[in-house]
Amino acid sequence: MDMYQKREMRKNKKMDEETKSLPSTSINWYPGHMAKTKREIKENINMVDIIFEVVDSRIPISSKIKDIDEILGDKPRVIIMTKSDLCDLEKTRKCAKMYEAKGYKVVLVDLVNNKGLNLIFDATRDLLSFLDEKRELKGLKKRAYRALIVGIPNVGKSTLINRLVGKKAAITGDKPGVTKKLSWIRINNELELLDTPGILWPKLDNETVAFNLACFSAIKEEILPKGKVAVYILDMLDKKYKQNLIDRYGLDDFDYDDVIPAYEKIGRKRGCLVSGGEVDYDKVSNLIIKDLKEGKLGNVTFDEV
Ligand SMILES: Nc1nc2c(ncn2[C@@H]2O[C@H](COP(=O)(O)OP(=O)(O)OP(=O)(O)O)[C@@H](O)[C@H]2O)c(=O)[nH]1
Numbered sequence: 001m002d003m004y005q006k007r008e009m010r011k012n013k014k015m016d017e018e019t020k021s022l023p024s025t026s027i028n029w030y031p032g033h034m035a036k037t038k039r040e041i042k043e044n045i046n047m048v049d050i051i052f053e054v055v056d057s058r059i060p061i062s063s064k065i066k067d068i069d070e071i072l073g074d075k076p077r078v079i080i081m082t083k084s085d086l087c088d089l090e091k092t093r094k095c096a097k098m099y100e101a102k103g104y105k106v107v108l109v110d111l112v113n114n115k116g117l118n119l120i121f122d123a124t125r126d127l128l129s130f131l132d133e134k135r136e137l138k139g140l141k142k143r144a145y146r147a148l149i150v151g152i153p154n155v156g157k158s159t160l161i162n163r164l165v166g167k168k169a170a171i172t173g174d175k176p177g178v179t180k181k182l183s184w185i186r187i188n189n190e191l192e193l194l195d196t197p198g199i200l201w202p203k204l205d206n207e208t209v210a211f212n213l214a215c216f217s218a219i220k221e222e223i224l225p226k227g228k229v230a231v232y233i234l235d236m237l238d239k240k241y242k243q244n245l246i247d248r249y250g251l252d253d254f255d256y257d258d259v260i261p262a263y264e265k266i267g268r269k270r271g272c273l274v275s276g277g278e279v280d281y282d283k284v285s286n287l288i289i290k291d292l293k294e295g296k297l298g299n300v301t302f303d304e305v
């Protein structure tokens, strides 16, 4: 990197600080198809018995849809926290307790190692046994419970369905916006699930939430600049998981106001170089984001209560 690039990067950093105070609604992140999904959920809500609301266990608060309650009404609800293999269990459990105190049932699952799935069935039976009793009184046979699965993009809704059904019934992918339309999937005699595309809320009212979502790929990459997201990650780790920075990058000194030395160190250590041996800052940003997502920066939870 030459002097000019360094100056530009410092200038950008200054600009970033200035934009921090901008009204957050200036970020356009709400594609039209999400409004359509919400409409369709509304249309189908009377057909379902229970809601499986999926959040990412690394950001259990930021990843909860903000304006969903008006649509879901008072249907029984289970909050399913996915990717527990990658989270900081202690912090995530505190968030789970906070939700439980509000009356939600909460289940933590690790969909890579199939952990916690039975707890979803247990919670569902607990919440819905009254339906069976009601049907029995009317002389009707028990029928499969119908669950609606909702959540922001990329939290693992379709993966969860595939694990529950025991085969690939829904398309999944490591980027937001994989599922395109609502679809019913029969899990077994006991459960039917309605998979939905990920949704967000129209107004981004909190910058921290936006960065948390960007860190874990819940919003499309072009919404927040990668450099900003990577610096946010370094800052969060510096504040909450310092040892992880030392372990992975040998970085024991991070200065938010001058990120260049950190970028230089990481770039050299991890080989993010251009020909001539200069550090490639874009490559470093990409590496930091990828490392975080894949758990190479340790098990982390960014939300705290
Ligand atoms: N490590 C880990 N990865 C997971 C887990 N659950 C899902 N994933 C991964 O997360 C990514 C997103 O999964 P999807 O099931 O496509 O997410 P989705 O919520 O259906 O996403 P949209 O359809 O885009 O809204 C995939 O790469 C999954 O393999 C989990 O428990 N642990």
Ligand SMILES: [Mg+2]
Binding pocket: 157, 158, 159, 171, 172, 178, 179, 196, 197, 198
């Ligand atoms: Mg999906």
